[in-house]
Amino acid sequence: MLLGLVWYQHLGLWVAAILTLAIFSFLYKDNPVYKMAEHVFVGVAAGYTLAYAFWSTFIPNLYRPLANLFSGGEIKQGELLWTWMLLIPALLGMLFFARFHPRFGWLSRWSIAFMVGAFAGLSLTGKFQTDLILQPAATFVNLNPANDGGWNSVLLINLPILLGVLACLTYFFFSKPHTGFIGVTARTGIFFLMAAFGASFGYTVMARISLFIGRLQFLFWQVANEYTHLFPPPT
Amino acid sequence: MRRTVPLVITFIAGVAMIVSFFVNDGTVLSVASSKVKEWGIIIAGFAVVLGTGNIVRVTLHKAKRGEDRPFKIVLLVCLFATMFLGLFFGIDKEIRSTWMNFGMFEREYNPFYWIYFNIQLPLGATMFSLLVFYITSAAYRAFRVRSIEAGILLTTAVIVMLGQIPISSAIGADKVMAWIMVVPNVAAKRAIFMGAAMGIASMSLKIILGIERSYLGGDS
Amino acid sequence: MNLAKLDRRWLYILMAVVLIVPFLARIKFPIVPSDSARAIYDAIEALPDGSVVLVSADYDPGSEAELYPMNLALFHQLGKRNLKLIITQLWPQAGPLVKDCLDKAYLPQGKVEGVDFVNLGYKPGGAVLISKCNESILAAFPEDVNGTPVSEIPVLKGIQNSKDVDFFVILSAGTPGIREWLEQCQSRIGKPMASGMTAVSAPDFFQYESSGQLVGLLGGLRGAADYEALVGREGRGILGMGPQSFGHLLIIIFIVIGNIGYLIGRRRARRAA
Structure with a gap:
């Protein structure tokens, strides 16, 4: 019985059900159907993540402010220099891709260095505060009847x-x-x-x-x- | 250039994060450290793209060598199809501009969304649900009371599994489970994470100060 | 038949049957919510009208079975209250699931996007992003998920950073997730925070509840069932706990049988020696 749903929703249910069963087929033994589903999964997930990062990060956080700057749009007071400086993360981000080039691969270390440094700084203070101050403190404070x-x-x-x-x-x-x-x-x-x-x-x-x-x-x-x-x- | 610049970048980024922890008063220093975080968000976005780029590169390499070529082609087709649909139609449930809809979908339903709910969601969810069968097999074969320690581990595991069952309160298993979670579990995990925090904090300091450099790779 | 050499696929079939039969029979047990779940529910109920709640959905399809029902139940509760809701995601794959929860549980209660809630969408960066939100949520998220500039969204009026948020709920499936929120946000600004998480990660966070850093935590499907019971809606959590319970029993039986076999074998070996 076809109720309520439109064609692409029916198609969706079937595709989803078949893919679910394809993955379960691995429990019997490894087989081409499972392998196909596995490769579809990796491909779709990677493509999805890229498109998602594009629309949710590059457009609002990088492109819009820079486009506004170059088109002479209104910029908040004191933000002009910082907007120009967005070119720094853009450049550092782009340098990630230098690793695909044999001669300039070393340049990608610059962007890696930024991420490693930032996360080191954040975890140093964050872990110290959370696990080395608040946790031991609670261990003793809770002893008060x-x-x-x-x-x-x-x-x-x-x-x-x-x-x-x-x-x-x-x-x-x-x-x-x-x-x-x-x-x-x-x-x-x-x-x-x-x-x-x-x-x-x-x-x-x-x-x-x-x-x-x-x-x-x-x-x-x-x-x-x-x-x-x-x-x-x-x- | 190859060694010094990355070390300087690491130092600046790390110190900026530490500064922002202590200073948040609107002075140049605190504003600058806060802006560096905005850069971090953007660079992390590039890292996400790099991840996809890496998958493409590795897959192409394997396909060229003839390893599972048909599957690798499927992977690449799925990757680029999903990516282009997402880039073209956007990532919302409904397509924002109607001219791209070709009149095929009701209410401008986004095909990117369709792929998520009908391909990615079932595959991702099912992939991890296979683990129930492996843990079943492991429970039957691997968990043996070979020592007192193993006995304690198994006993708490059994009590916790019983305690999660809603009617286990009839035999008081839920109370015992709650005590296990809140006393021995808290004590051990607190100690583990305190130890880990000490290790990570000292490692972070070494990285920021340029003493630990292994993340930059070995050569040059 | 030698039980030790039993083909693993028989075990798989047995487990599948033990889960499918009670599922089809719709067996369900009365749920008595844990103190932890009740603490979260009560804390949200106690928030005065107009308080700001931030829900971060940091999960993906791999943990959908556990965290989606929690998310749904949470939105049912939030929808009944007159609170300002801010939604963020640290995982890109959470986006459509959160949207689905909004459509099913929150919007039908007469809520209006931009007025009652804002979905700020996904951003990468994890710890960096959370830390930035301590200084400015608006700078980290210049637009909401629909591309509306945050300065034009009424519900965000008067909200600058995480310090303006009265209650945090983090639905976390791993990294980045609740640990980053604790380290970068809760430990710094001290605002009440609660978390729903996958059962795999839950045992690693009880110490933060014990220290008062977390108001409460919901672990896995049982946590979802607890919250559904509190909200008064029977959903995937409560109905899932039926088959779930039988699964637990089967695993326990397997462990016991496996060990009996092991002990008998060991005694025989000792006698032979």
Whole structure:
């Protein structure tokens, strides 16, 4: 039964369903149909990303301000020099592509250097603030029984966290041999780490199952239901 | 030129980011460091394009050598078709200017959008959903209680999996899971990320100061 | 039959059946939302009218099954409230999914683009972009997703940078995502931030909830189901948790059977030695 949808929507459902099944065919064994779908995926994703970057970055952040500058449009006070200086990231960005040329490949290092430097600067301050100041601070501040949870939360939650953090850090500390008291502490740290890895594994299982259920929801609720009305999706 | 300029660029970019963390008062220094971030957004945009360029180059290279040639041609056709549709029609759900629509689609529906929802979305989502089967197989074959540590790992994993099931509150598994997530998990992850932050922070400092240079490649 | 040498494809079929049957039977369980999910819901409900909420959709088709239902439920809640909504994306592939959520959950509640919300679209740069937003959202995003200059968008009146935002919700599937938002935004400006994330990454972020840097976090499909229950809409999350639960049980059974086989084998080997 063809209801409501127009031709390209029907075509879309079929294409999507066939591609979904093509990927699942890999579970039986590697085969040309899967391989084809895989290559389609890489191609489409790469083309999509480029077009998206073009319209959402180059046009508004680079082209418009520069076009405005060259066409003599109105520029905010104090912005004239900065607009001219947009030519610097344009040039640095273009230098990325020098790597495709054997003689000028070294020029692409300039743009890489910018990105590496910027991210180094940001992670230095960001990680310091987040993980080395706020996190240790919380570990100790939460030990105050005057907080919301009272003694219960101190003894059942926050004190064990403090001991666990110290034990794990002891395990990571290799400048002293792990013997005697340090050895016992480090071993306790391993137990905490294993419990955490177990938790991560449990959550990973949940994630993987969810993704498959997502595909079932698509195949039955969207595709099969369109033609049979037996699998109504939630409204 | 080949060595010094990149080191200077790294230093300037890195210091600009650090300055902007401490100074935000409208002085030349803070304005300049803030502008450098706008440059970063633009250069990151070029990096995205570079990624696509790299895929084209590698694929062409493989196709020339005859490796899986038909598949590589499919990849390139899909890449350029999607790219041109996106560049031509734009990235919105509906095409902004109607003259490009050829009267084929209702409400100027953008074919770029069609490709996203009917090709890219199902392929991407299904690709990752295969993992459920591998983790099933791994659960059956690989997870063995060979030591106390492995026992702890497996026990917490089982409790967490039980705890996620909505009716597990009947046996209290959800409470135990919540405690595992909030106590041992928090303690271990806090320690791990504190350690990682120390490592990354010191590495970042080395990069900005030009002590660590491996990202520039080996030669010259 | 030797269970250890069982062809892996039998395991695959068993798992598929265990997920498909409860899915088709539409088995569902009553969902009691976690404290964490409730904390996010209550925090948004407690925002005064006219508050500014920024939702960053940093995900893609690979995590659509988990994060799209969360996004939908979140937009249902935000649509009921009289709040200003700013939407950004750090992942290009999130764009059409967010648009879809807006069309399905937010716009039908009488919301008007530009007046009630603005979709600023995607920008690359991750940490650099977030850090720039601390100084000026408008300079990082000169136009919205439709190409309208931000200076002409009414909902953005009076909003300069991240400090003018009252609540952040980050839907994160990886890098760049919630970690960058915590490092570059939350730790600097201290505004309340909540996150919905894939189940794979969720365990790495509980410490930020414990330290108060995150108001709450939603992990994976269960998080989505929790939020659907709070919003009062049965969707892909709640209906997904039925088959999901059976999948968990099967994995647990596999682990137990695998280990029983292993222990028996080890005992035999010891006796033989």
